[in-house]
Amino acid sequence: MAELKYISGFGNECSSEDPRCPGSLPEGQNNPQVCPYNLYAEQLSGSAFTCPRSTNKRSWLYRILPSVSHKPFESIDEGQVTHNWDEVDPDPNQLRWKPFEIPKASQKKVDFVSGLHTLCGAGDIKSNNGLAIHIFLCNTSMENRCFYNSDGDFLIVPQKGNLLIYTEFGKMLVQPNEICVIQRGMRFSIDVFEETRGYILEVYGVHFELPDLGPIGANGLANPRDFLIPIAWYEDRQVPGGYTVINKYQGKLFAAKQDVSPFNVVAWHGNYTPYKYNLKNFMVINSVAFDHASLLVCSQDPSIFTVLTAKSVRPGVAIADFVIFPPRWGVADKTFRPPYYHRNCMSEFMGLIRGHYEAKQGGFLPGGGSLHSTMTPHGPDADCFEKASKVKLAPERIADGTMAFMFESSLSLAVTKWGLKASRCLDENYHKCWEPLKSHFTPNSRNPAEPN
Numbered sequence: 001m002a003e004l005k006y007i008s009g010f011g012n013e014c015s016s017e018d019p020r021c022p023g024s025l026p027e028g029q030n031n032p033q034v035c036p037y038n039l040y041a042e043q044l045s046g047s048a049f050t051c052p053r054s055t056n057k058r059s060w061l062y063r064i065l066p067s068v069s070h071k072p073f074e075s076i077d078e079g080q081v082t083h084n085w086d087e088v089d090p091d092p093n094q095l096r097w098k099p100f101e102i103p104k105a106s107q108k109k110v111d112f113v114s115g116l117h118t119l120c121g122a123g124d125i126k127s128n129n130g131l132a133i134h135i136f137l138c139n140t141s142m143e144n145r146c147f148y149n150s151d152g153d154f155l156i157v158p159q160k161g162n163l164l165i166y167t168e169f170g171k172m173l174v175q176p177n178e179i180c181v182i183q184r185g186m187r188f189s190i191d192v193f194e195e196t197r198g199y200i201l202e203v204y205g206v207h208f209e210l211p212d213l214g215p216i217g218a219n220g221l222a223n224p225r226d227f228l229i230p231i232a233w234y235e236d237r238q239v240p241g242g243y244t245v246i247n248k249y250q251g252k253l254f255a256a257k258q259d260v261s262p263f264n265v266v267a268w269h270g271n272y273t274p275y276k277y278n279l280k281n282f283m284v285i286n287s288v289a290f291d292h293a294s295l296l297v298c299s300q301d302p303s304i305f306t307v308l309t310a311k312s313v314r315p316g317v318a319i320a321d322f323v324i325f326p327p328r329w330g331v332a333d334k335t336f337r338p339p340y341y342h343r344n345c346m347s348e349f350m351g352l353i354r355g356h357y358e359a360k361q362g363g364f365l366p367g368g369g370s371l372h373s374t375m376t377p378h379g380p381d382a383d384c385f386e387k388a389s390k391v392k393l394a395p396e397r398i399a400d401g402t403m404a405f406m407f408e409s410s411l412s413l414a415v416t417k418w419g420l421k422a423s424r425c426l427d428e429n430y431h432k433c434w435e436p437l438k439s440h441f442t443p444n445s446r447n448p449a450e451p452n
Contacts, residue, residue, distance in 0.1 A: 004173055006228035006276075010210055015269035016170065016232035024267035030060050039266055040066045044168075046183055046207065046272040057183075057207065059270025061168060064236055067187070070245055070258035080117040080422070083125050083132065083151075083251030085414035088421075092376055095415065096430035099367030100423060102160070102195040105139040112138050112190040113147050113246055113253075116200075119419040120349065120371060122411035123319075125151045125251050128205025131310075131320050133349055133407055135369075135423075136198050141191040144239050146262050148187040150249040152204040155308065155322055156180050157405060159353050159367050161196030165189070167274045168265045170230030176353055177403055179322070180276040181208055181308070187245065187262045188274070197367050199351045201407045203320050208308040211321075216285060222307045226281040229273045237261040279403060282307060284328040290335050303408075312410060323406040325357070330398045337398075338388050341379030347413040348372045348406055355402025360384065363433060368425070374412045382436035 007014050017024045024039065026032045031041045039062040046057035100117075103110045115138035123130015131152075146166075156163070156179060163174045167188045174180045182188050184207075213220060242257040285304040287293045293304055308322045330337050338358055350357075351369045360381050364370060372378040380388065420426060442448065 004171055005231050006172075007231060008225050008228060010222075010224035010227040010275070011271055012229075013269075013271045014229055014273065015267075016230075017267040018232045018234050020234075021266050024062055025269060026062070035062055037062075037266060039063060042066050044185055044270075044272060046185065057272040059169075059268055059272040061265045062267040063168075064234070064264035064266065065260055067262065069260070070256040073247060073249075073254040073256040076246070076253050076255045078246075078253055079114050080416075080418045081134070081248065081251065081253060082118045082416055082418075083121065084416075085122060087417050088415065091415060091420065092373055094370070094372055094376055094378055094430055095419075096364065096370040096427040097368045097419075097423065097425045098427055099365050100135050100137055100197060100369075100425050102137045102197050103139055105195065109140040110138050111140050111142045111145065112136055112192070113142065113145065114138070117418050117423065118416050119369070119423075120413040120415045121202075122347075122409070122413050123204060125204055129319075130204045131407075131409055131411060131413075132202045133413070134200040134202060136196075136200060138190075138192055139195045142189045144241070145244045145246060146187045146189040147246045147248070148185055149182070149202070150185065150247055151251065152202045153184050153207055153310075154182045155201040155203075155208060156182065156198060157200070157351065157353065158196070158198040159351070160198070161192050161194045163196070163198075164191040164193075165274075166191070166263050167230060168263060169268055169273050170233045172228075172230050172274065172276050174276050177280060178276055178278045179307075180274060182274050183207060183272060186274055189263075199369070199405075199407075201320055201322060203310040206310045206312075206319055208310050208322070211303075211306045211309045216304075220283050220285055221304070222277065222282055227275045227277050229275050232265065232267050234264050234266045235261050236264060277307070279307070279324055279326060282324060282326050284326055286328055286330070287332045287335075290333050292332070292335075292340065305406075314410075317410045319409060319411065321406075321408045323408055325399055325402070325404040325406075327400045327402065328398050329395060331395045333393060335393070336388055337393075338380045338384055341377065343375050343377045344372070345374060345410070347374055347409045347411060348378075349408075349413070350404060350406050353403040353405065355399065355404075357402065357404045358384070358399055360433065363427065363430070368427075370430070371413065371415065379434075381433035382438075385437065
């Protein structure tokens, strides 16, 4: 496959034409009486028409047939997608999952849509407030099928296997250690090349933004120019047996048939697009003196590891943050350097793309996950505490070869029946990693012994 090209920048006003049809963008207007090449003009709005210019999201698509050219939608029973947060009783315990098992292609072919599984979530789709965390487990490409989400935006984190994503705006290749965001209403189809696994953060009613930098200043964290947007590409393809368009609407899946490929957009312009980002480009901020500058608390402005945020109506509080723990230097003096013990008003779901997470070297594996719910205590395991408390401090590399991430939310997340039972990946022994912790209290000596 030829190397794909992209447009650079986050949230920019962009335009693109497939080079096979030069001049396919109308000049000086959005909706001419007759479009170049006799195309149809169609607007995709990601915000209300009346939103201020700074938050107004829309794109104009110039396509061979409009997206309305389909037969009626009908409900389908496919995958394990749900928004029922009351199907099992709440569980406040620390939860950890072993790597989620990918179906073997030799046993059953499963594509991206049929391999979607909702793990946990909160809020209400109909009122556009909340989120869901999904796991995708697939082994085959979507053939003459596409998907779009009427409920929210998908932030997709592949952990195993490359994703070739066809969208109405063009094609993106997304590999492990990269992420992509497919915003609400955008049709896409995914090709895979092996048994494939990953994580999805879905947010309702809001879009992902770059976090404010606060006292960091002009530069740092995820730089806008490192986000990549696909360039226009189209296919004018008839599908004799019918092309299936799958829609997630109010938490349920519906399917409609049409006679042509939906990826028939010859040109587009606007600021409402899919995009991708390589996590290696994240510019890490860290403490250079002592203590942790800011670990994971969303009410800080900002958490120093935040890539993207989906804000709530409360200043400084997010519906969801996407946070990473990339390779970096640790130099804090007289400091317990791993993540500290913590109880949090936020919910913290962690996943591991590759490597070993510093606070738990064993048990937390790539392709698995953990959930520490609102006010549920958590922190380093006993082995990590003992080592980090006694080690002689010197500048050191942390997390080389590793990429852990967190979906953090101000909402209290409910785990689904699939997450607690049907996945069969829940680690029943997770709590035991803290059982060896012992008291080091010295009531007759205030000053502990310094590490050698």
